[in-house]
Amino acid sequence: DIQMTQSPSSLSAPVGDRVTITCRASQSISSHLTWYQHKPGKAPNLVIYDASNLQTGVPSRFSGSGSETYFTLTITSLQPEDIATYYCQQSYSHPPTFGPGTKVEI
Amino acid sequence: QVQLVESGGGVVQPGRSLRLSCAASGFAFNKFAIHWVRQAPGKGLEWVALISFDGSNRQFADSVKGRFTISRDNSKNTLFLQMNSLRADDTAVYYCARDSSSGQDVNRFDYWGQGTLVTVSS
Numbered sequence: 001d002i003q004m005t006q007s008p009s010s011l012s013a014p015v016g017d018r019v020t021i022t023c024r025a026s027q028s029i030s031s032h033l034t035w036y037q038h039k040p041g042k043a044p045n046l047v048i049y050d051a052s053n054l055q056t057g058v059p060s061r062f063s064g065s066g067s068e069t070y071f072t073l074t075i076t077s078l079q080p081e082d083i084a085t086y087y088c089q090q091s092y093s094h095p096p097t098f099g100p101g102t103k104v105e106i
Numbered sequence: 107q108v109q110l111v112e113s114g115g116g117v118v119q120p121g122r123s124l125r126l127s128c129a130a131s132g133f134a135f136n137k138f139a140i141h142w143v144r145q146a147p148g149k150g151l152e153w154v155a156l157i158s159f160d161g162s163n164r165q166f167a168d169s170v171k172g173r174f175t176i177s178r179d180n181s182k183n184t185l186f187l188q189m190n191s192l193r194a195d196d197t198a199v200y201y202c203a204r205d206s207s208s209g210q211d212v213n214r215f216d217y218w219g220q221g222t223l224v225t226v227s228s
Contacts, residue, residue, distance in 0.1 A: 034214050036151075043110075043201065043218035044151070055216070087151055091213035095167055096141075098151040 002026050002090050006099035014106065017078045021102045023071040023088035032092035035064055035073045038101075039084045047086075048073060080106060108132040108217045110202050115222030118192055126222060128185040128202030133217075136160070136180040139205035141215060142187050144198035154200070155187065158211055170196075192226045199223050 003026035013019050023033065031051040038044040046055045048064035051071055061076045075082055083106060088099040114126040128140065142154040155176045156165045164176050175188045185202055200222055203215035 036215075038151075043220050044203075044215070045218075046206070046214070046216050049206070049214055089151075089214075094165060094213065096153045096213040098153070101150045
């Protein structure tokens with residue numbers, strides 16, 4: 001199975017700050033990388049797919065980049081509604097695997 | 107709009123069985139693969155199982171293989187997860203999630219339900 005790691009495991013930043021989360025794959029996954037936002041008690045929400053494509057309806061302050069084994073999710077201006085845990089997930093090979101998550105706080 | 111609603115969770119003793127359901131609406135259910143993903147308390151997300159749009163392809167995580175089965179009734183827009191020989195480490199919120207690609211499995215999840223809690227405890 002492909003192992004996914006994320007850093008940091010948690011972060012705290014003020015409103016308006018630029019925030020970057022890193023995701024690494026244990027082997028090359030090309031651009032088969034998805035980012036999800038998960039708020040407690042809610043359904044996870046797809047934010048970025050294919051490493052850099054913004055899902056319809058997601059604010060443009062979210063962006064993704066990377067390929068092969070290294071990926072980033074950036075929030076250019078952190079908002080209170082962005083408080084959540086963010087997970088990366090690879091869909092390159094079976095089984096699909098998730099990173100351990102990054103908890104974002106204000 | 108797309109909706110997925112899980113049901114069937116609860117408290118069950120180790121070794122017993124439970125069946126989860128996922129009712130879908132707002133899209134052509136018979137054209138999309140559906141997955142189950144779970145989250146144990148305080149843990150991250152773990153993919154559990156997949157069934158293709160027509161039921162011809164079913165895959166499972168190693169942790170549940172041989173104990174869980176997945177099925178769907180396209181005439182009723184409903185997905186099922188039959189969980190047998192439950193263990194304490196199966197305790198989790200179980201989500202059903204739609205595969206993002208019509209007609210194939212790309213293992214990317216664009217719509218999720220709110221989840222149903224399964225607690226395995228004596």
